Amino acid sequence: MGKREIYFGVVLLSLSALFFGLTFQFPRQTLAMSPRLFPRAISIGLFFLAAVLVFQGCRGRAKGQEERRDQTAFPWIRFVALTLMAFLYTQVLAVASYVLTTPFLIAGLMIAFNEKRWTRIVTVSILTTGVLYILFRMVFKVPLPRFELF
16 A cells, blocks of 8 residues: 555645645735635645655555555445435535535445444534534635525
8 A cells, every 4th residue: 555655645745736836826815814825725734644645655665564455345336325425415405504414414424434433423523514614604704505494
């Protein structure tokens, strides 16, 4: 697994540096939050995570770990399940609200990736929904779908 991690990490490092560099072409804004801020934060986060991936790949190769294949018999089943969950989420989101539907999507994603601890699934689903709601609705002022009946 080490070789693939290193190659993929280097590609992501390059892409994050490229995207960060492209933010210098964005317009400057002084009244509110700059349009450069969010893409730069994402680029820096991607750069950091890619560096961790490269480090893990190098450490794995130094320990002499053998290349291992994905143990999932049918990885396409997970892909289809995730695609269906995302599609259903977009359909239900229009009727229900962001706050009501997002925890179910996050819980479904966690279950699809073999998380078995229900307390963790519930906690992460609710906390992630809350953090994303605060970030996008209150900080970035993005209008999110609301429940129509109330």
